[in-house]
Each structure stands twice: as C-alpha cells, then as structure tokens.
Amino acid sequence: MKNEIKMLLLGIGESGKSTFVKQMQILYKDGFGKQTKMLYRDAIRQNLRFYTQTLLEAVDSLELKLLKSNVYVAEEFNRLNAINTEGQILNKKLIKCIINLWADPSLKITYKRRFNFQIPDNANVYLDNIEDIAQPDYIPSEQDILGCRIPTTGINEIVFDVNNQTWRIVDVGGQRSERRKWIHQFDDVFLLIYVVAINEYNQYLYEDESTNRLQESLKVFNKISNNEYFRHTNCVVLFNKMDLFTEKILKFDLNVCFREYKHGLDIEKARLYIEKKFVKKAKNKNRRIFIHYSCAIYTENIEFVFNAVQRTVLENFLKETDVYI
Numbered sequence: 001m002k003n004e005i006k007m008l009l010l011g012i013g014e015s016g017k018s019t020f021v022k023q024m025q026i027l028y029k030d031g032f033g034k035q036t037k038m039l040y041r042d043a044i045r046q047n048l049r050f051y052t053q054t055l056l057e058a059v060d061s062l063e064l065k066l067l068k069s070n071v072y073v074a075e076e077f078n079r080l081n082a083i084n085t086e087g088q089i090l091n092k093k094l095i096k097c098i099i100n101l102w103a104d105p106s107l108k109i110t111y112k113r114r115f116n117f118q119i120p121d122n123a124n125v126y127l128d129n130i131e132d133i134a135q136p137d138y139i140p141s142e143q144d145i146l147g148c149r150i151p152t153t154g155i156n157e158i159v160f161d162v163n164n165q166t167w168r169i170v171d172v173g174g175q176r177s178e179r180r181k182w183i184h185q186f187d188d189v190f191l192l193i194y195v196v197a198i199n200e201y202n203q204y205l206y207e208d209e210s211t212n213r214l215q216e217s218l219k220v221f222n223k224i225s226n227n228e229y230f231r232h233t234n235c236v237v238l239f240n241k242m243d244l245f246t247e248k249i250l251k252f253d254l255n256v257c258f259r260e261y262k263h264g265l266d267i268e269k270a271r272l273y274i275e276k277k278f279v280k281k282a283k284n285k286n287r288r289i290f291i292h293y294s295c296a297i298y299t300e301n302i303e304f305v306f307n308a309v310q311r312t313v314l315e316n317f318l319k320e321t322d323v324y325i
C-alpha cells in the first residue's frame, strides 16, 4: 500500500468532521490525556453558559414568557454571565440560575422550536447534566467530549497506524470564513470524505440565517465534487447525525428544504431522496461516490464506518495497481 494515505474531511460547519477525528483519537491513538480533558471541561462549561444565554434570547424573540419566579433569575443569569466573561466559570449562583431556567416550561418550548434560531440539537444533554458538569472534580467522559462543540479554525490533523497502514486525516473548519483555507489542503488527497449533517434540513446557517444548511451543503458539494483537483479522487459522502435525523424526520417534513418533496414523514424515503440529490451533483461518472451513514458521537458506529472506508480504499488501490500490471 501507500506509505501514507491522506484523507481530507470536508463539509459545512457543524457537520461532524472534528467529532470524526475525536473518534480516531479514541479508536487508534491513546484517547484524551488529562490536559486535553481539562480543556474540554472548560469548553463544555462554556457551551452550557452559551446555550442558556441563547435560549433566553430566543424566549424573547419567540415572545414567550418565563415563570414569574424566573424573571429575576434570568436577570441574575445575564448579570453574572456578563461579569464572568471567562466562559468556563460556573460558580454556584450561575449553576442555580441555569438549573431553574432550564426547568422553566418556556425554555423547554423554546428548545423544541430551536429550528428558529441557533442552538445544537444535542444542547439538552449538557443542560440535563449540569449538576455533574458543575462538580469541582468533574472530568469529562469520552462521551461528554464527543458532544462538545468547538468550531474549527485553521487545520486539525491526526496521524495514526491501523492494519499496517499509516493514515493522515486532515480536518478543516467548515464555516464560510474558513472555506477559503480548504484549497491549501487539496494536494495529494487519496480519499475525500464529505460530511453532511443530514438532520439539518430545517436549520439555517450560523453565519447566514437566511440560508438553509442542507441547501448550503449541497451547493458546497457541487463545487467540491466537480473540482478539477478531485477528478480522480475517491469520494465518500458521509451522511452524519442519523440519530437526530430519524427523530426529526417523523415530526418535520423534508419539504421545508425541498419544496417538491411529497413523500411525507418517512425516514427511508427522505433519506434516499437526500442521497440522490447529492449523488446527482457529482457529474464525473467515471469516479464512484461511496455513501455511508453515521452517528459520529457513537464510537462503535464510527469504527464500523471507518472499517468500510478502509475496505473501499483497499479495493480502489487494487484496481489502480491493476492498471500498471
């Protein structure tokens, strides 16, 4: 095989690229050291404060009312949040405020209507577990770390060996401002993985609240899959966040994203419809596009997907060498 296989992860912001890399760290390297865990602990606490602030702002914009007893709590939260600008600080008063606010029926309703504003679909997990996360001796578990959101700026790389093969996985930031850096990573890519958060069909971009996320992802895939650089590059489209998709698609129709879609609230039909939309974009029919579905926060699932990806690479490598025999 090759000395080193370079695999490039592309996809718009929040699709799950860095989560995939975290899984490689767990599966094929030595997981997370103490120092890294402490960095994630702080980031998780920051996530918690930010989610509460976002929900409070959304309560206002949706014109909902907090319980009378929580009006003061919200003011107190905003005051403390503004003083303690270091996001990782969760003192006792702040913790109490967050617990009370998260228990408020209006925050729960707001969270259910989250497609109207910007908050991740898994924000509830940390909010539900705030008491553990706030403990002074809290050390995040692997699962906590996999759920943590830190947008990538610049380039993030991981190199590891598996089955006598060295892999270099390159992860980039997917938000619009980050995408102009992508081109610097296009050389020598043996395998391109384009990650799509399939559940985001009713959400709008963080950086532009008038653009649907799945539409943006399709547009970016169109450019990438037809880019001269990748004319001969093996390409996997990874439809990620299947756990959130299967839950959401039974409640929210896909026609909010594709107006012509008329198959109703059906997981299989919606999944295949989206898959076809992506496959159709890749015009070069001499190169196969491989499709996989995933839930990047589950280690076993990503192990399974990565094994399948390795088989794909091996088969293609054999085909390529055939040509030279």
Ligand SMILES: Nc1nc2c(ncn2[C@@H]2O[C@H](COP(=O)(O)OP(=O)(O)OP(=O)(O)O)[C@@H](O)[C@H]2O)c(=O)[nH]1
Residues within 6 Å of the ligand: 011, 012, 013, 014, 015, 016, 017, 018, 019, 020, 120, 122, 146, 147, 148, 149, 150, 151, 152, 153, 172, 173, 174, 175, 240, 241, 242, 243, 244, 294, 295, 296, 297
């Ligand atoms: N429930 C669920 N959450 C996921 C899944 N994959 C990723 N996430 C969460 O989605 C959020 C965004 O994931 P990231 O890996 O940071 O996304 P990214 O593509 O690296 O984003 P950028 O760095 O901004 O380009 C994180 O909070 C992850 O925990 C999934 O399959 N299911």
Ligand SMILES: [Mg+2]
Residues within 6 Å of the ligand: 017, 018, 019, 150, 151, 152, 171, 172, 173, 174
């Ligand atoms: Mg990232």
